[in-house]
Amino acid sequence: MIKVENLVKAFGPKLAVNDVSFTVERGEVLGFLGPNGAGKSTTMRMITGFIPPTSGRITVGGHDIVEDPLPAKRLFGYLPENAPGYADMTVHGFLNFAAELRGLQGSARKQAISRVVELCFLENVLYQTIDTLSKGYKHRTCLAQSLVHDPDFLIMDEPTDGLDPNQKHEVRNLLKHMGEKKAIIFSTHILEEVEAACTRVIIIDRGRIVANGTPQELKARSPEGRLEDVFRAITLPDTVKH
Amino acid sequence: MNSWANIKAIVKRELGGYFTSPIAYIFLVIFLLLTGFFTFTVGSFFERGEASLVSFFTWHPWLYLFLVPAVGMRLWSEERRLGTIELLLTMPVTTWEAIVGKFLASWLFLAIALALTFPVVVTVNWLGSPDNGVIFAGYLGSLFLAGSYLAVSCMTSAMTRNQVISFIVSVLICLFLILAGYEPVTGLLSRVASPRVVEVIAAFSVMTHFEGFQRGVLDTRDVVFFASAIGFALFATGVIIRNHRAG
Ligand SMILES: Nc1ncnc2c1ncn2[C@@H]1O[C@H](COP(=O)(O)OP(=O)(O)OP(=O)(O)O)[C@@H](O)[C@H]1O
Ligand SMILES: [Mg+2]
Secondary structure (H helix, E strand, O other): OEEEEEEEEEEOOEEEEEEEEEEEOOOOEEEEEOOOOOOHHHHHHHHOOOOOOOEEEEEEOOEEOOOOHHHHHHHEEEEOOOOOOOOOOEHHHHHHHHHHHOOOOHHHHHHHHHHHHHHOOOHHHOOOEHHHOOHHHHHHHHHHHHHOOOOOEEEEEOOOOOOOHHHHHHHHHHHHHHOOOOEEEEEOOOHHHHHHHOOEEEEEEOOEEEEEEOHHHHHOOOOOOOHHHHHHHHHHHHHHHO | OHHHHHHHHHHHHHHHHHHHOHHHHHHHHHHHHHHHHHHHHHOOOOOOOOOOOHHHHOOHHHHHHHHHHHHHOHHHHHHHHHOHHHHHOOOOOOHHHHHHHHHHHHHHHHHHHHHOOHHHHHHHHHHOOOOHHHHHHHHHHHHHHHHHHHHHHHHHHHHOOOHHHHHHHHHHHHHHHHHOOOHHHHHHHHHHOOHHHHHHHHHOOHHHHHHHHHOOOOOHHHHHHHHHHHHHHHHHHHHHHHHHHHO
């Protein structure tokens, strides 16, 4: 279980994340929605222990990410925003490095790598360096890295960003499928994705949670039953005021 | 236990990074050409008519001034520029393991460069009969010297995502570490300050502590100086990274 309690992040006087609380259990896929600058990535960076919260508490599988980061970090895979990768490494070298840091060795490591290579369709670029990859392949490489140790928890910042329609479809199915056993948090700007893959949705706006429910519940809030209308109704007034 | 495995993985990745790019080989060639040039031409190795490597080691503080920051400048700034720092530090790895791993990899690279200067040792042994203990001490001191410059570069590279800025700041700090104990400068200083003050300032200089090694004297104080300089700069690197993450 990932548990977030009263999470706050201030950058100077600005509250990027303001009193956010939620939990994600195994078997759940939580979609994180919100306009640009809402605080989605900042929240994920705190959950994964990259940046410390100003206040609040986060536990991953019962381990506090600030007090006891290593056991917590072993449990999740993380796909950061923009899918970073070491430019001078080959896809294989990069995955090998990730698997090594995850404590995988020998044949277990080999198997893990070939599993994610297959899962993310990377066979054709395995020995290409990352700086020569197209955006979508780069994204898939980083996605593969987050799955290499078959973690219980997945935190993914815009996992389908830059993918072609076929790949988007594959990744959604993958999330849905993996979500049966894992706890997944992913952010996206694509509303159909939420309906296709999520069991629950959180809409965050200017650092605050403004909606939390199943896609069906949220859709029911609009007369036409469209998630997009709900999203705009909740978040548009604020963005215009900016 | 686990720490060591993580450090090893990081060292391997970093070293691999050096040798898959042509930069490493270019660096090695430049390093060897420059050491050769300084030793034999400027340092008048042959004219000295003595079997020692004084003319070789004397130039190291100046040679490293530019070459070591060139090796270290990318260590953290590149991670910040690419965003891979977010990946690395959300892996089950502590910040200090990452810092030590990166530092060791570059230090190892510099050690390889230094080891490739072995022909001067062969030459001087062939021409005469030098004190190889002194030469060994010189190499040891040179390695420490490179390590302390490197730790400084490690620190400056954590400050910025821009490698050029990282390089320049690092050169400036290393220059200070040289000049504080460089004789022409201490000479000037002693005209305006008391000898005690000059001595204290010079105690912070790598020149003062590299000196002993060159003469073949292994003084614990010199070793402690270099070790603490490295330790301090790496510690500062950790603080800078922590502050950067806190935003
Ligand atoms: N290091 C930082 N320093 C200062 N402000 C920051 C920093 N990181 C993020 N912010 C601010 O925090 C707010 C939330 O940013 P965040 O990246 O979390 O948004 P997001 O919801 O992921 O947006 P997007 O959909 O565009 O990815 C933004 O206003 C951003 O400018
Ligand atoms: Mg974002």
